[in-house]
Amino acid sequence: xxxxxxxxxxxxxxxxxxxxxxxxxxxxxxxxxxxxxxxxxxxxxxxxxxxxxxxxxxxxxxxxxxxxxxxxxxxxxxxxxxxxxxxxxxxxxxxxxxxxxxxxxxxxxxxxxxxxxxxxxxxxxxxxxxxxxxxxxxxxxxxxxxxxxxxxxxxxxxxxxxxxxxxxxxxxxxxxxxxxxxxxxxxxxxxx
Amino acid sequence: xxxxxxxxxxxxxxxxxxxxxxxxxxxxxxxxxxxxxxxxxxxxxxxxxxxxxxxxxxxxxxxxxxxxxxxxxxxxxxxxxxxxxxxxxxxxxxxxxxxxxxxxxxxxxxxxxxxxxxxxxxxxxxxxxxxxxxxxxxxxxxxxxxxxxxxxxxxxxxxxxxxxxxxxxxxxxxxxxxxxxxxxxxxxxxxx
Numbered sequence: 394x395x396x397x398x399x400x401x402x403x404x405x406x407x408x409x410x411x412x413x414x415x416x417x418x419x420x421x422x423x424x425x426x427x428x429x430x431x432x433x434x435x436x437x438x439x440x441x442x443x444x445x446x447x448x449x450x451x452x453x454x455x456x457x458x459x460x461x462x463x464x465x466x467x468x469x470x471x472x473x474x475x476x477x478x479x480x481x482x483x484x485x486x487x488x489x490x491x492x493x494x495x496x497x498x499x500x501x502x503x504x505x506x507x508x509x510x511x512x513x514x515x516x517x518x519x520x521x522x523x524x525x526x527x528x529x530x531x532x533x534x535x536x537x538x539x540x541x542x543x544x545x546x547x548x549x550x551x552x553x554x555x556x557x558x559x560x561x562x563x564x565x566x567x568x569x570x571x572x573x574x575x576x577x578x579x580x581x582x583x584x585x
Numbered sequence: 586x587x588x589x590x591x592x593x594x595x596x597x598x599x600x601x602x603x604x605x606x607x608x609x610x611x612x613x614x615x616x617x618x619x620x621x622x623x624x625x626x627x628x629x630x631x632x633x634x635x636x637x638x639x640x641x642x643x644x645x646x647x648x649x650x651x652x653x654x655x656x657x658x659x660x661x662x663x664x665x666x667x668x669x670x671x672x673x674x675x676x677x678x679x680x681x682x683x684x685x686x687x688x689x690x691x692x693x694x695x696x697x698x699x700x701x702x703x704x705x706x707x708x709x710x711x712x713x714x715x716x717x718x719x720x721x722x723x724x725x726x727x728x729x730x731x732x733x734x735x736x737x738x739x740x741x742x743x744x745x746x747x748x749x750x751x752x753x754x755x756x757x758x759x760x761x762x763x764x765x766x767x768x769x770x771x772x773x774x775x776x777x
C-alpha cells in the first residue's frame with residue numbers, strides 16, 4: 394500500500410501506470426481510486442472522467458502555448474514562429490519524458506480515446522488559428538488561417554508518431570523537422 | 586407512404602433526409618427503416634450501422650482513389666499528383682452535390698460521428714501514405730510519407746470546411762487552392 398495521493402499530478406502518475414500495466418479500457422475509475430488510496434468521489438474532484446486523466450494538464454499547457462504566441466514577435470515566417478512555440482510547448486524536463494510518451498501513446502493509439510482526442514485537437518488548433526489570423530490580418534474562419542491550423546496539427550501529429558515509434562528519439566528535433574519540411578504560400582482573403 | 590427502397594443508394598437518401606430534418610442522434614435505425622418501408626433486418630443487410638450510412642460508398646470511392654494514384658504518372662510534383670487525384674475523388678455530378686454537402690456536414694460537425702470519422706480518415710490517409718512511400722522510395726512508416734498523409738488530409742479537411750461554410754462554392758476549386766498553398770521539402774530517409 395502506498396500513502397494516499399494528495400495531488401492531481403500524483404493521481405495522474407498512478408493512473409498512467411495502471412493504464413500501462415492493464416490497458417486503458419480495462420482500468421476502471423475504482424481501480425485508480427483504490428490504487429491511489431482515495432475515494433471515488435475524491436477522484437472526481439481531481440478529474441471529471443478517466444479520459445481527462447490522460448490529457449492531464451493540457452488546458453493549462455494550452456494557455457501557455459497561447460501566451461507564447463501572443464508574446465512572439467512577428468518578424469520571422471509564420472510557420473517558424475509556430476514551430477518554436479510548439480517545440481517550447483513540448484519541451485519537457487528529462488524526468489517527465491517517460492510519462493509523456495505513455496500519455497501520447499494512449500492519446501494517439503487507443504481507439505476508445507479517439508473521440509475525446511478530436512475535441513482536444515480542435516482546441517489546440519483554435520489557438521493556432523487565432524494566431525495565424527492575427528498574423529495574416531484575416532478573419533479566423535477563412536482558408537488561410539484554417540489551413541495553418543490544420544497543417545500545424547498535421548506536422549505535430551506526424552512528429553509525435555515518429556517519436557513514439559522510435560524509443561530514445563527526441564521530440565523537439567522531430568517537431569522541428571516536420572515543421573521545417575512545410576512551406577505555405579497562403580491565398581489572400583477576398584471578402585465577398 | 587413511398588414504395589419500399591430497393592437499393593443502398595435509395596436507403597442512404599432516405600436516411601440523409603431524416604438526419605437533416607430531425608438530427609443525426611435523434612433519428613433511429615427504426616425511423617429510417619420505417620420511412621424506407623423496409624424491416625430493421627433489411628436495413629442491416631445494407632449497412633452495419635447508422636454511422637455507416639453517412640459514409641455511404643466511401644470504401645468503393647477509396648478504392649477509386651487508390652486506383653487513380655496507382656495509374657498516375659510520376660513526373661509532376663508529388664502534391665500535384667495527389668491534388669489531382671483528390672479533386673477527381675471529390676468531383677460529383679451536379680445532382681449529387683446537395684447530398685454530398687449534407688453527408689460531409691454530418692461527418693465534420695456531428696460530435697457523435699467523430700470517433701467513427703477518425704477511423705475513416707485513417708483509411709484515406711493510408712492510401713495517400715502508400716502512394717507517397719512509393720513515390721519517395723521510402724518505407725511508409727517514416728516521416729516523409731507520414732507527413733504527406735497528414736498534410737494532405739489537412740488540406741482536404743480545410744477545403745471541406747470552406748466549402749460547407751459557403752453555400753454555392755465549388756469544392757474542386759477549394760481543394761486545388763488548399764493543396765496549391767502547400768509546398769513540401771521532405772527530409773531524406775536515413776535507415777538506422
